Amino acid sequence: MMAKVVAVTGNEAVAYALRQVNPDVSAAYPITPATDIMQRFTSYVSNGQVKTEMVLAESEHSAMSGCIGASAAGGRVMTATSSQGLALMWEELFIASGSRLPIVMALVNRALSAPLNIHGDHSDGMGARDCGWIQLWSENAQEAYDNTIQAFRIAEHMDVRLPVMVCLDGFIISHSIERMEYIDDDAVKNFVGAFKAVNPLLDIEHPVSYGPLILPDYYMEYRKAHAEVMAKVPGIVLDVAKDFEKIASRKYGLFEAYRLDDAEIGIVILNSAAGTSKDVIDSFREKGIKAGLLKPRLFRPFPYDEIGNELKHLKAVCVLDRADAFGGSYGPLFIDIAASLYPHKNGPVLSNKIYGLGGRDYLPEHAEYAINELVEIAKTGKVKTLKEYIGVRE
Amino acid sequence: MATPLTLKELSKKEILLTSGHRMCSGCGAPIIVKMVLLASDYPIVAANATGCLEVSTCISDYTAWKIPWIHNAFENAAATLSGVETMYRFLKKQGKIDKDIKFIAFGGDGGTYDIGFQSLSGAMERGHDMLYVCYDNGAYMNTGIQRSSATPYGADTTTCPVGSGIQGKPQPRKNLTKIMAAHDIPYTAQASPSHWMDLVKKVKKALEIKGPKFMNILAPCNRGWRSRTDDAIQLSRLAVETCYWPLYEIENGVTKVTFKPKEKKPLADFLKPQGRFKHLFAPGNENMLKNFQEMVDKEWGYLLKASGTE
Amino acid sequence: MKLKGWKNVNPGAVCTEAGSALQFKTGSWRAYRPRWIEENCIQCLFCWAYCPDMAVNVKDGKMTGFNYDYCKGCGICALECPGKKGNKAIVMEEEGK
Numbered sequence: 170m171m172a173k174v175v176a177v178t179g180n181e182a183v184a185y186a187l188r189q190v191n192p193d194v195s196a197a198y199p200i201t202p203a204t205d206i207m208q209r210f211t212s213y214v215s216n217g218q219v220k221t222e223m224v225l226a227e228s229e230h231s232a233m234s235g236c237i238g239a240s241a242a243g244g245r246v247m248t249a250t251s252s253q254g255l256a257l258m259w260e261e262l263f264i265a266s267g268s269r270l271p272i273v274m275a276l277v278n279r280a281l282s283a284p285l286n287i288h289g290d291h292s293d294g295m296g297a298r299d300c301g302w303i304q305l306w307s308e309n310a311q312e313a314y315d316n317t318i319q320a321f322r323i324a325e326h327m328d329v330r331l332p333v334m335v336c337l338d339g340f341i342i343s344h345s346i347e348r349m350e351y352i353d354d355d356a357v358k359n360f361v362g363a364f365k366a367v368n369p370l371l372d373i374e375h376p377v378s379y380g381p382l383i384l385p386d387y388y389m390e391y392r393k394a395h396a397e398v399m400a401k402v403p404g405i406v407l408d409v410a411k412d413f414e415k416i417a418s419r420k421y422g423l424f425e426a427y428r429l430d431d432a433e434i435g436i437v438i439l440n441s442a443a444g445t446s447k448d449v450i451d452s453f454r455e456k457g458i459k460a461g462l463l464k465p466r467l468f469r470p471f472p473y474d475e476i477g478n479e480l481k482h483l484k485a486v487c488v489l490d491r492a493d494a495f496g497g498s499y500g501p502l503f504i505d506i507a508a509s510l511y512p513h514k515n516g517p518v519l520s521n522k523i524y525g526l527g528g529r530d531y532l533p534e535h536a537e538y539a540i541n542e543l544v545e546i547a548k549t550g551k552v553k554t555l556k557e558y559i560g561v562r563e
Numbered sequence: 564m565a566t567p568l569t570l571k572e573l574s575k576k577e578i579l580l581t582s583g584h585r586m587c588s589g590c591g592a593p594i595i596v597k598m599v600l601l602a603s604d605y606p607i608v609a610a611n612a613t614g615c616l617e618v619s620t621c622i623s624d625y626t627a628w629k630i631p632w633i634h635n636a637f638e639n640a641a642a643t644l645s646g647v648e649t650m651y652r653f654l655k656k657q658g659k660i661d662k663d664i665k666f667i668a669f670g671g672d673g674g675t676y677d678i679g680f681q682s683l684s685g686a687m688e689r690g691h692d693m694l695y696v697c698y699d700n701g702a703y704m705n706t707g708i709q710r711s712s713a714t715p716y717g718a719d720t721t722t723c724p725v726g727s728g729i730q731g732k733p734q735p736r737k738n739l740t741k742i743m744a745a746h747d748i749p750y751t752a753q754a755s756p757s758h759w760m761d762l763v764k765k766v767k768k769a770l771e772i773k774g775p776k777f778m779n780i781l782a783p784c785n786r787g788w789r790s791r792t793d794d795a796i797q798l799s800r801l802a803v804e805t806c807y808w809p810l811y812e813i814e815n816g817v818t819k820v821t822f823k824p825k826e827k828k829p830l831a832d833f834l835k836p837q838g839r840f841k842h843l844f845a846p847g848n849e850n851m852l853k854n855f856q857e858m859v860d861k862e863w864g865y866l867l868k869a870s871g872t873e
Numbered sequence: 874m875k876l877k878g879w880k881n882v883n884p885g886a887v888c889t890e891a892g893s894a895l896q897f898k899t900g901s902w903r904a905y906r907p908r909w910i911e912e913n914c915i916q917c918l919f920c921w922a923y924c925p926d927m928a929v930n931v932k933d934g935k936m937t938g939f940n941y942d943y944c945k946g947c948g949i950c951a952l953e954c955p956g957k958k959g960n961k962a963i964v965m966e967e968e969g970k
């Protein structure tokens with residue numbers, strides 16, 4: 170298989186994947202730091218490199234509404250957004266998933282207002298974690314590119330038909346140039362395959378009605394059906410990853426386990442900060458400290474059993490959250506990791522750190538601090554501070 | 564195609580909104596939808612904003628629609644239909660659809676004048692080939708008669724109730740038809756179900772024009788207007804004959820009054836049968852009635868002037 | 874009707890049977906019943922045009938009666954009926970009397 174080595178930004182890689190997928194319709198609205206994806210994509214449209222018809226909407230709410238209309242009409246649909254844009258779409262996110270529409274959306278993770286901040290953190294994606302979408306999180310440009318391509322296969326799978334959000338860190342990944350590999354256009358095209366419509370609105374011979382009023386006699390049955398479909402998603406994500414490996418020679422799972430097999434302590438962290446953490450883990454390993462890392466990829470649905478089994482043998486785990494769940498006491502990732510370990514009585518001692526909000530740098534010393542603390546916790550079995558903000562001034 | 568426009572001929576067509584919908588007895592909205600759908604010689608795909616029409620025509624497995632229909636949310640019928648129409652253009656270009664399909668959005672005044680205004684404006688500006696039909700009943704009737712920006716001056720609603728201090732809605736209604744015309748779209752019109760032929764002709768004309776079209780159609784609501792269940796057509800006729808609801812169209816910037824009453828009736832003829840205006844006839848509110856009549860006269864004068872039919 | 878379980882509901886709550894609302898009879902809402910007096914009918918079809926419930930039966934361009942399965946008894950047809958020489962072709966009568 171021909172692969173092309175390039176040096177590109179995360180946004181450029183996502184736009185390139187979208188060009189290769191060549192969706193039928195996209196409805197979008199610009200927002201920093203996702204703007205660049207749609208700017209690049211619309212230049213593909215202008216230059217005739219894709220056949221996609223654009224709806225250049227007047228808001229994110231209308232962009233997602235247009236995606237819903239286009240998807241229900243019976244075709245392949247994608248968009249991209251960030252932060253406030255995702256927040257404005259919130260109502261529509263539930264309508265897209267509840268209507269079982271396989272829309273793919275790149276989410277360039279950015280902090281939420283107020284105070285206004287355009288930089289990277291995960292509060293947007295975490296705020297939308299329970300809206301019935303599938304979420305794939307990406308460490309770097311390569312993963313963002315690979316996840317975008319796989320997202321279409323997952324969303325459009327006949328047993329799924331759910332929207333997928335591909336998350337990548339704002340600026341840190343979206344705007345930094347990295348070395349990565351592009352897959353051949355034809356290979357992507359064949360991998361994604363032709364779109365198969367389900368109940369298309371434009372089939373005038375078989376008129377369907379989308380969006381009925383559902384009363385208490387049926388609402389729960391629809392929710393249960395949605396929950397059951399979510400439960401099938403991890404298996405399908407793995408199947409799609411297997412096929413993807415054939416064209417890309419890159420392996421994907423539900424999460425990445427880094428040096429976890431013989432580890433005694435571990436870090437759990439999402440997206441770009443995992444890279445820095447892995448380097449720090451390597452240096453601790455050189456000192457004989459058995460540290461490892463788990464980086465979730467499929468965050469929704471959360472693979473509780475698989476992650477619980479992966480972490481249960483550790484003595485201590487620090488979950489690093491790039492978002493806080495106000496009033497939930499702990500970061501959103503921590504809450505899910507704790508839940509995944511609940512069935513394992515002798516599982517690791519947990520701690521939670523909140524880092525990198527609003528684009529605050531995540532530095533090697535933050536990972537070092539966490540690991541040093543884990544060494545201590547593993548020895549004593551005691552946690553001094555269950556949750557703390559790191560990299561913050563007093 | 565050139566069948567004469569008579570009820571006899573129209574009655575031979577299938578009505579694509581069925582019985583078994585749950586709109587209130589005597590509601591004006593289904594009459595409008597029926598007429599709009601009967602006017603079309605094309606297959607229609609419709610979008611519907613959340614509202615009375617939407618919640619009453621598609622409940623669980625019971626849909627009254629015999630055409631493809633989508634309800635997304637309250638404020639986005641136009642944006643949703645933008646997506647549907649764009650997918651249609653794509654599939655047509657790809658040769659995957661060969662039929663000529665027309666697209667119609669239905670929204671109440673809440674979903675059109677207010678919460679859906681931005682989405683409507685955006686869709687019109689983008690030039691989607693669609694007809695947006697507002698069935699204007701003058702308040703948030705679905706949620707229990709709260710005022711909207713389409714609520715007429717002086718009307719009693721549940722959020723501007725007549726009290727010792729306030730005598731109904733203090734503000735005049737938003738003139739949405741004019742605002743839509745100001746988008747410089749190829750066709751904007753106002754219609755009333757009482758004048759069925761005028762309404763059907765306007766829909767027919769709109770559907771032949773490529774691009775964004777807007778029609779504002781008066782939809783009597785006996786619950787909100789506090790009138791009888793049998794007077795929807797009578798009241799909409801009075802609305803036209805008093806020039807409260809002038810019938811006109813603006814085609815490519817040219818305004819044309821399509822119905823000029825032989826004798827313009829006093830506004831009170833339209834207001835009096837409606838409980839929502841009862842207080843306007845109470846002693847002390849003579850001035851409000853006078854103000855309201857002046858607003859109607861002013862707009863009617865403007866329309867006559869604009870259409871050169873003074 | 875037996876309610877369906879979650880395994881049998883349509884994905885995305887999409888209604889795939891166009892016009893299925895016909896299964897929902899609204900005639901029971903009626904407090905007043907329209908009665909057609911054929912000899913006064915001039916076949917103007919206003920009743921058909923203005924009926925909000927599509928409950929006026931028409932065959933070959935002629936009014937043939939009401940569909941009481943759906944008629945909600947609003948009375949628009951009776952009010953709009955021009956009748957013949959001042960005699961209405963539709964009158965409203967209280968249900969059950």
